[in-house]
Structure formats: C-alpha cells, structure tokens
Amino acid sequence: MHEILSRVQASGARTFRDGWVEVLGADWGTDEFARRHAEVAALLSETIQQIFALPEAQRVRFSRYAPQWWTAVVQPDAGWSDTGRPARVLVAQETLDHLASAADVLEAVMRGTGSAPAGENLQSIAESCHSWLEILDQTSDAELPSALKSQIVAQITHLLWLIDHAELFGVARVSNETNQVLGSLTQATSLLTGVDAQVGGRWKRAFFGLLTASIVFTAGATQLQTAIEAGSSLAKEIVQVVDDVAVTAE
Structure with a gap:
C-alpha cells in the first residue's frame, strides 16, 4: 500500500x-x-x-x-x-x-501469517490453480451446481491474476485470496454429487496440493516440514468429505 x-x-x-x-x-x-x-x-x-x-x-x-x-x-x-x-x-x-x-x-x-507471508515462491500455488481450472472444467453441472462452479473459476482466475501482479499488489493479497479459494472449494466439496472414486480422489489430491502450497508459502521455507504436517492434519479432516461422497456415488 x-x-x-x-x-x-x-x-x-x-x-x-x-x-x-x-x-x-x-x-x-x-x-x-x-x-x-x-x-x-x-x-x-x-x-x-x-x-x-x-x-x-x-x-x-x-x-x-x-x-x-x-x-x-x-x-x-x-x-x-x-x-x-x-x-x-x-x-x-x-x-x-x-x-x-x-x-x-x-x-x-x-510474520508467517496470511497478512505477512514468509515465503517467496508462488509457483506452487499457480500450478495448483491451473490444475483446479482443469478439474472444474471437467466437472459437470450434475456433479456441482453451475453457479458455484462459475464462482470458483472466477476466484481462481483472479488469484492467478494477483500472482501475475504480485510485484504491484504484494504477496499478502495472494495469500488471503488463496484462503478465499480454499473456503469455496471446501463448500463445493460438501456439495459434490454423483462422482466416482477416481474423480473424488483427484479432487482430494488437488485440494491437499493447494492447501499445502498455501501453508508452505505463508509459513516460509524454513518451516517447511511443520507446514506440511499442519496441512496434512487439516486436509485429512476436510477431504474426508470427498471420500464419503465417492463411497455414496459407488
């Protein structure tokens, strides 16, 4: 600012x-x-x-x-x-x-929070964003309401835009926007219907990938192991919903 x-x-x-x-x-x-x-x-x-x-x-x-x-x-x-x-x-x-x-x-x-990230490399977050755009493009309206899907696509597109302009707007905006995307993906996870185990597994891996990239970026490379462990604990609780959806679909 x-x-x-x-x-x-x-x-x-x-x-x-x-x-x-x-x-x-x-x-x-x-x-x-x-x-x-x-x-x-x-x-x-x-x-x-x-x-x-x-x-x-x-x-x-x-x-x-x-x-x-x-x-x-x-x-x-x-x-x-x-x-x-x-x-x-x-x-x-x-x-x-x-x-x-x-x-x-x-x-x-x-320092080390979303308001003042300790990391510098945004590449992992960008890669996760591109993966999510592919997943959402392949997700049908029957599996996820189109309005919610469009909202998440717009959020991820904006997040990529912020990454491209991080020199101007700073990395805190990227970190906080990533948290917004994760919140929307958590909501979307609870609304997934009719997906098979393969789709559910891909969704789970992608969610964990973005979550881990976000935590590692926020905490900084010196706290890499702690960040991954913290992310693993949180991700297991959240993405269990995906496993439940997949089992129901089967």
Missing part, C-alpha cells in the same frame, strides 16, 4: 489520473484500470483490518490515519484530471510515513 502511493506521488505526473495510470499500468477509463485500482482499495481495507488486530496502543495510534490513507486512494473531493493537483500532492509525506510505520509493525507482528 505504501509502495503504491509512494510511486504515484513520485511519478512526476501532471494530474492524479496520470499518476495512477502510470503506476497501475492500465489506461484510464478501462475495465483493467478499474480492476487494478479496486485492488488498491482492497489493500487498504486489509491494512485497516490488520491494524485493528494490533494491541490497543498501536491500534489507536495508527487507526487515526485511516481516513487520510483512504482519501489518498479515492480523492473524493478532488478532480483527478485537475492540472492544479499534480501527483506529487496526492498524499502528504507525513501520512506516507505513518503508513510505512504501520506496515513495519504489521510485518513484525504478523
């Missing part, structure tokens, strides 16, 4: 609009620009949520700046194309400094 606002401020653009266009790498007025700026708003929302999870003294100190950060992102009272408002005045340096301080505290307190 701090990095994005800093880039807009330092862009040298003549207007807020041009500064955002340069930093987000998308043309003004396009759906891609809207999508990317919405992700910035999502980052701000997550930042505020994380701040409210801090001890009271830190929470009070940082939360008072949330309105200023929000104003920097949306500029509700300013014309984005106003040449009298160059990008350098998007946000006060003091406001940026407080955002940077909040980020440092959050990184220290939440």
Whole structure:
C-alpha cells in the first residue's frame, strides 16, 4: 500500500489520473484500470483490518490515519484530471510515513501469517490453480451446481491474476485470496454429487496440493516440514468429505 502511493506521488505526473495510470499500468477509463485500482482499495481495507488486530496502543495510534490513507486512494473531493493537483500532492509525506510505520509493525507482528507471508515462491500455488481450472472444467453441472462452479473459476482466475501482479499488489493479497479459494472449494466439496472414486480422489489430491502450497508459502521455507504436517492434519479432516461422497456415488 505504501509502495503504491509512494510511486504515484513520485511519478512526476501532471494530474492524479496520470499518476495512477502510470503506476497501475492500465489506461484510464478501462475495465483493467478499474480492476487494478479496486485492488488498491482492497489493500487498504486489509491494512485497516490488520491494524485493528494490533494491541490497543498501536491500534489507536495508527487507526487515526485511516481516513487520510483512504482519501489518498479515492480523492473524493478532488478532480483527478485537475492540472492544479499534480501527483506529487496526492498524499502528504507525513501520512506516507505513518503508513510505512504501520506496515513495519504489521510485518513484525504478523510474520508467517496470511497478512505477512514468509515465503517467496508462488509457483506452487499457480500450478495448483491451473490444475483446479482443469478439474472444474471437467466437472459437470450434475456433479456441482453451475453457479458455484462459475464462482470458483472466477476466484481462481483472479488469484492467478494477483500472482501475475504480485510485484504491484504484494504477496499478502495472494495469500488471503488463496484462503478465499480454499473456503469455496471446501463448500463445493460438501456439495459434490454423483462422482466416482477416481474423480473424488483427484479432487482430494488437488485440494491437499493447494492447501499445502498455501501453508508452505505463508509459513516460509524454513518451516517447511511443520507446514506440511499442519496441512496434512487439516486436509485429512476436510477431504474426508470427498471420500464419503465417492463411497455414496459407488
């Protein structure tokens, strides 16, 4: 969040609009620009949520700046194309400094969680996502309601998009979105009907693969074994539903 606002401020653009266009790498007025700026708003929302999870003294100190950060992102009272408002005045340096301080505290307190993942390699999550898109493409509407399937496909596609743009939006968005996908897949697992043992087994392996990749990425390579063991315990409880569905189908 701090990095994005800093880039807009330092862009040298003549207007807020041009500064955002340069930093987000998308043309003004396009759906891609809207999508990317919405992700910035999502980052701000997550930042505020994380701040409210801090001890009271830190929470009070940082939360008072949330309105200023929000104003920097949306500029509700300013014309984005106003040449009298160059990008350098998007946000006060003091406001940026407080955002940077909040980020440092959050990184220290939440290291190894979805809010501050310790890992760096997103390849395993991306590979699991592509596997899931194949599985869902081969899953009929009779096996899984089409509305839920479409929702999960859209979530996974968005997750892949976030992985491709992790340099801009950060890895915490990837980690948190992965958790959202896992939640949807858990719901879908309980609704699977008419699948045979082979399909159920593939679903189970794919779920475990994404779950493990997510935990390993969040915890970091130095905690690899612990992460896998924790993931195994959780996965066995969740994917048992798939086994039950397969047995029923047989």
